[in-house]
Amino acid sequence: MKTLLVVDDEVGVTEALQDLLSDEGFTVLTARNGKDGLKRIGEKRPDLILLDYMMPVMDGRELLLALQADATHQDIPVILMSAMPRSSIPADCKPAAFLRKPFDIDHLLAEVGRLLTPG
Amino acid sequence: MDRVIERPEDRVPTGVPGLDAVLHGGLLRRGVYMLQGRPGAGKTILANQMSFHHAAQGGRVLYTTLLAETHERLIFNLEPLSFFDTSRIPEQISYLSAFSTLEESGLKGLVEVLRREVRVRKSTLLVVDGLVAVEESAATRKDFKKFIHELQVHVSFIGCTVLLLTSASTEPVGPEHTMVDGVIALDDTRLGRGAERELEVKKFRGSSFLRGGHAFQITRDGIKVLPRLEALLQEPSREDPCKTARVSTGIAQLDKMIGGGLPCASTSVLFGPTGAGKTTFGLHFLNESSKTEPGLLFGFYETPARIFLKARVLGLDLEKKHKQGVFHMLWHPPTERILDGLGNKLLTTVREQGIRRLFIDGVDGFMQSAAHPERISHFLAALTNELRVLGITTVYTSELQDMFVSDVRLPISGVSSLVENILFLRFVELRSRVYRMLSVVKVRDSDYDSSLREYRITSRGIQLADTFESAESVLTGDAKPTGTPRPKRKGLLRKRKP
Numbered sequence: 001m002k003t004l005l006v007v008d009d010e011v012g013v014t015e016a017l018q019d020l021l022s023d024e025g026f027t028v029l030t031a032r033n034g035k036d037g038l039k040r041i042g043e044k045r046p047d048l049i050l051l052d053y054m055m056p057v058m059d060g061r062e063l064l065l066a067l068q069a070d071a072t073h074q075d076i077p078v079i080l081m082s083a084m085p086r087s088s089i090p091a092d093c094k095p096a097a098f099l100r101k102p103f104d105i106d107h108l109l110a111e112v113g114r115l116l117t118p119g
Numbered sequence: 120m121d122r123v124i125e126r127p128e129d130r131v132p133t134g135v136p137g138l139d140a141v142l143h144g145g146l147l148r149r150g151v152y153m154l155q156g157r158p159g160a161g162k163t164i165l166a167n168q169m170s171f172h173h174a175a176q177g178g179r180v181l182y183t184t185l186l187a188e189t190h191e192r193l194i195f196n197l198e199p200l201s202f203f204d205t206s207r208i209p210e211q212i213s214y215l216s217a218f219s220t221l222e223e224s225g226l227k228g229l230v231e232v233l234r235r236e237v238r239v240r241k242s243t244l245l246v247v248d249g250l251v252a253v254e255e256s257a258a259t260r261k262d263f264k265k266f267i268h269e270l271q272v273h274v275s276f277i278g279c280t281v282l283l284l285t286s287a288s289t290e291p292v293g294p295e296h297t298m299v300d301g302v303i304a305l306d307d308t309r310l311g312r313g314a315e316r317e318l319e320v321k322k323f324r325g326s327s328f329l330r331g332g333h334a335f336q337i338t339r340d341g342i343k344v345l346p347r348l349e350a351l352l353q354e355p356s357r358e359d360p361c362k363t364a365r366v367s368t369g370i371a372q373l374d375k376m377i378g379g380g381l382p383c384a385s386t387s388v389l390f391g392p393t394g395a396g397k398t399t400f401g402l403h404f405l406n407e408s409s410k411t412e413p414g415l416l417f418g419f420y421e422t423p424a425r426i427f428l429k430a431r432v433l434g435l436d437l438e439k440k441h442k443q444g445v446f447h448m449l450w451h452p453p454t455e456r457i458l459d460g461l462g463n464k465l466l467t468t469v470r471e472q473g474i475r476r477l478f479i480d481g482v483d484g485f486m487q488s489a490a491h492p493e494r495i496s497h498f499l500a501a502l503t504n505e506l507r508v509l510g511i512t513t514v515y516t517s518e519l520q521d522m523f524v525s526d527v528r529l530p531i532s533g534v535s536s537l538v539e540n541i542l543f544l545r546f547v548e549l550r551s552r553v554y555r556m557l558s559v560v561k562v563r564d565s566d567y568d569s570s571l572r573e574y575r576i577t578s579r580g581i582q583l584a585d586t587f588e589s590a591e592s593v594l595t596g597d598a599k600p601t602g603t604p605r606p607k608r609k610g611l612l613r614k615r616k617p
Binding site for chain 1: 122123149234238268269271272273275276277278
């Protein structure tokens with residue numbers, strides 16, 4: 001069973017994604033901000049991270065840059081989620097995929113499936 | 120390069136006539152909308168009408184009831200409505216009672232059921248009928264808000280749009296109103312001994328919309344919203360063509376007086392007391408209808424049969440033109456009418472039939488149809504501006520209450536400033552006889568003959584005389600002879616034996 005980490009400061013979003021992704025057979029971990037997310041990653045390495053861009057304490061960009069600088073975790077695929085368009089996200093943020101909120105769960109599942117498929 | 124999936128800009132059309140115009144295209148997908156109104160306001164009909172339209176477009180609907188009313192009873196009441204289509208049930212439209220879930224498992228259980236059912240059934244529209252039951256079940260306002268928030272977040276990921284139906288009062292504004300994406304209120308207002316149904320979009324996040332109240336009707340076909348014309352046509356639908364050609368009034372002498380005819384795409388008003396012949400002038404104007412200039416009579420008082428008879432007596436064969444399809448009639452008997460319904464019907468007919476000549480017999484009829492008379496000048500301004508940009512030459516009639524007075528009181532204020540051309544029809548008494556007089560007081564961008572003219576209504580139609588020089592103070596309605604008529608004058612009065 002694959003493990004996904006959802007990092008979002010909005011509780012409703014993390015709860016909804018946890019429900020929806022659990023229904024699809026994933027183990028879902030949640031975190032409220034980037035700092036909390038890093039801690040979770042350290043405790044249990046997820047197979048994929050769903051990361052919100054705008055969060056308090058440590059935002060999505062900071063978490064993404066921290067992962068890119070960490071040789072042990074830089075290969076974890078990250079899907080960045082934001083209500084802002086991709087063009088407004090700094091170029092040094094290089095997630096495996098970007099989803100503009102609000103998005104359909106089917107789009108998310110398609111991306112998750114694509115990124116978790118070997119090769 | 121990461122893979123980017125941008126959010127699509129999509130609407131969910133309601134399919135309810137007039138409502139999508141009010142909403143500038145429909146609801147926004149993933150939005151949560153509250154539909155509120157007292158019992159009997161039409162909420163359930165509106166939600167079902169939207170559901171069946173959504174299904175007809177390929178969508179899937181989950182209609183959840185939280186009321187004690189059985190689905191059998193609900194369906195029994197919907198069956199007579201033309202949009203109700205049993206073939207959509209249950210494949211595309213599922214009715215689900217969540218009353219017992221709410222009773223047994225509370226709000227959390229209800230959210231869980233809704234989330235699961237929407238996902239399993241791949242619903243794209245969720246209706247929750249009876250939100251007031253949720254409100255009553257919530258221990259605190261915070262719990263109620265949490266229910267709406269959780270539902271909102273869940274359905275957003277599923278791409279589903281939500282309608283929450285509630286009979287809760289509109290005032291004061293509840294906290295739930297701040298959470299939903301839109302609020303549509305239905306009301307039934309008593310007006311004298313009658314009533315008018317009204318719809319108002321009180322809030323619509325992420326989109327512009329037509330603000331204010333809009334009348335609606337419930338018929339066998341469901342709900343039909345009649346957007347306020349002045350809101351719908353805040354700006355005319357196209358540029359003013361500024362045409363310079365002339366359009367014949369159908370009366371050669373009158374055309375000569377106003378420089379060859381009425382300016383094309385202009386609006387004229389014909390003021391006059393009852394019996395002055397206003398309709399007769401209009402029939403002459405419409406008798407010029409042709410394939411290239413189709414005509415329309417939009418009337419309130421005289422039936423089509425009477426109009427044809429009147430035209431026949433004047434030697435005008437409008438019946439033939441009607442059969443040829445170049446002359447149309449819309450008649451509205453003086454019963455229950457809704458101002459915006461009339462305006463929309465008029466514009467629809469004008470567009471569909473490619474009308475070029477329009478005669479509105481009794482602009483006062485609009486006034487009588489207005490639930491809110493203070494609207495009338497805004498309504499007429501919007502209508503007139505739209506007709507102008509559509510290139511239609513329009514003639515209104517407006518009845519003056521007094522037959523023989525010098526002090527003319529216009530029945531609808533502001534009409535004269537809306538129109539480019541004004542003609543007055545008056546009765547004048549002279550030597551114990553009554554004469555009909557015409558005068559032109561305004562023609563757009565044009566010189567005109569401002570003299571008073573006598574006219575007669577004959578079996579050959581209107582006969583317009585030369586200048587009425589033999590009388591003075593005629594506009595007072597109390598003309599005084601000035602002496603022996605001049606021999607050179609060829610007016611109709613000269614020919615009469617006093």
